[in-house]
Amino acid sequence: MSTSVVVTGLGATTPLGGDVASTWSALLAGRSGVKRIDADWAKDLPVKIAATAAVEPAEVLPRHRLRRLDRCQQFALIAAHEAWRDAGFAYGDEDGFAVDGERLGAVVSTGIGGLITTLDNYDTLREKGWKRVSPFAVPMLMPNGSVGWISIEFGAKAGAHALASACASGAEAIGYGIDMIRAGRADIVIAGGTEAAIHQLNVAAFSSMRAMSTRNDEPERASRPYDKGRDGFVLGEGSGIVILESEEHARARGARIYGIAAGVGYSSDANDIVQNDAEGMAKAMRRALADAGLEPSDIVHINAHGTSTPIGDVGEIKAIKKAFGEAAGQIAVTSTKSMTGHLLGGTGAVESIATLLALREGVVPPTINIDDLDDEVDLDIVRGEPRELPSGPAAALNNSFGFGGHNVCVAFRRHES
């Protein structure tokens, strides 16, 4: 029997709040984090809305640290500190459990990396010459920069990894972290994802694909998965980090256990570079169930990828029906992207946290903005109001699908002490 892996710490900074508690309460309240982009650069773009972080990193980190961290690294470090403290680990002079660095791993992914650093330094190069390019530009722009800094910050020496699978990156990081503990390479893994890509070029690039909502006059209503009037996703930013720990290690130190990271399923479509297919998504869900030793009837809730694109949302609904058959009808499905927007590489981690809390608290956040449910969405979508989950043994899935044909599904089980 493989090692049981549990989650003992949570951290997040999102468009809804600067930590997990504020994010979770906003999710339950059905509050949108989408805002109008005030910056000049948006004025000639078709998209003028985004879900910017609720708390600016400059309010949290000292100036000298900010200047050598890309914005995505700032988010990751803030979320990691929250998760670390939440797990009861010692940091600096603070009391807490002393973690053995040789048994501590870190897996923190990003879909894009230090995009803002890259582009800002390019502007500087063109305007002022090479000497004005930051000497920290390279570690700031590299996609493994976040996990590199986190490994330094907390002394993680069992291995630090950054996996890139676009919008599945954060979920894949958690999957890899589970596997590191199962393989015996670590007792504890800091795992999650981060993104900070609300930049003119990125918005232009996604706009060019016609992938984004242009509901500029109603920012809070723009992200509306499963609604007939949905017209694309809304770009968000932020980070989610979880502390994964072998159950044996967690119990030995008397840690609080949020839930069981029961398994992960992967598939790759080998088909289209931007259009994931329903069969591939279904395969990832089936494999997650198999990996976690769960039956379809064990699943009470799915935090869906549901980005609010016309094609993608329906594809995932079809996939859930393929994977679950008759059992699909009993699953409470929600898309928290209706409130957070799409955090790209951060999304799988933030939504895994929402999935864990839904199981633990027994309540699923709603999908907001569904005025007119799409006829093709014939599953039990949690609309408008939060939904209570039954007590007792239960499990839930978090789906994440990325450009490149990456399908990742993480399975969590409720922990009953």
Next chain:
Amino acid sequence: MALSEQEILSGLGEIIEEIAGVPADDVAPEKSFVDDLDIDSLSMVEIAVAAQDKFGVEIPDDELKNLKTVKDVVVYVQSKGVSA
């Protein structure tokens, strides 16, 4: 009139606080950048660029590597300094 030693020292203190997070008051002449102030080589590059902006004195890479203490920088800037 050239910048005084005190003016350069306090300007350097501001730069180092901004870039490396070391309180300006700790930036005393005898302090070594690496051993006392825990400033790495990449931060030294940033400090040199900021010093050029502030004092109008360029510090070439060949010189930068010889500037080990705060006083070394003060003396270098003063020796090359143009009238303020």
